[in-house]
Every structure is written in structure tokens, then in C-alpha cells.
Amino acid sequence: MDIKKTQDGSKLLVAVEGRLDTTTAPQLEKEFKESLDGITDLTVDFQNLEYISSAGLRVLLSAQKTMNKQGGMVIKGANDVLMEIFEVTGFVDILNIEGA
Template sequence: MEIRREKEGSKLTIAVEGKINAVTARDLEIVVDSELSGITELIFDLKDLEYTSSAGLRQFLAAQQIMDKQGTMVIRNANETVMEIFNETRFTDLLNIQQ
């Protein structure tokens, strides 16, 4: 998994490439924990994300809980496979997902 960050003022875009699983989810957690201070707009760009396990879903939910207190969070560009995971787990009801 590869994580790229782009910060513009209080807006942060995190692009995730590859697969999020029980091992790689920790890397995403570290980025989220270290980068969200002062951020009011968080965007996850999942264009190149192939798969996420429940460990990845937990990281998206944790980021959403932080951003509920300090701004907004959007998930963009999820492919069909990832959207199916979001739909099956009903995360579409919990997260702001834009196609």
C-alpha cells in the first residue's frame, strides 16, 4: 500500500493505492493521527485503492469521528470493488462517499 498526502492550508487529501488489510491499516492510522491537527477538510482519494478489509474500514470510521469534531470528510473515486464493500457493510450510511 502507498499513501500520498497533499496539504493546502486546512485541506488535506490522502490518496491510498493498493490494498488496505490488517497489516497495512496501521500505516494509514499513523498518517491520519499525525496529519489531522488543524485540518477542516479531509478528502480520501481512493482511485487507486484495490481493496479494503475491515481494518481499513475502521480507519475510515476513526477519521470520520475526528473530522465530525473539526470539519468535513469526503471519500472520492472509490472503484466498483471498494464501493461494493462500502455498500455491503453499510458504510455508505456512515461516510460521505462521492463518485
């Protein structure tokens, strides 16, 4: 898994590539923990993400909760596989997913 961050003032773009599962989720969680301070607009780019497991969903949920308090969070670029996972798990109701 690869994480690329682009910050513009209080706007942060996080692009996640590869697989977000039990082994890689802690890495993303750490990134969020370190860089969400003072961010009001968080965009998570999943254009090159292949798979997300429940551990990955938990990290997204945690980030969503944090961002609910200090601004907003958008997920974009999710492919069909990811969309199905989001839908089946009901995460479409919780997360702000662009194109859903």
C-alpha cells in the first residue's frame, strides 16, 4: 500500500493505492492521526485502491468521525468493487462518497 499526501492550508488530499486490509490499515490510521490536526477539508482518493477490508473500513469510520467535528470528509474515485463493499456494509449511509 502507498499513501500520498498533498496539503493546501487546511485542505488535505490523501491518495491511497493498493490494498487496505488488516496489515496495511494501521499505517493509514497512523497517517490520519498525525496529519488531521487543523484540517477542515479531507479528501480521500481511492482511484488506485483495489480492495478494502473491515479493518480499512474502521480506519475510514474513525477519520469520518474526527472530520465530522472539524469540517468534512469526502471519498472519491472508488471503483465498482469498493462501491459494492461500501454498499453491502452500509457504509454508503455513513461516509460521504462522491458518485454514490
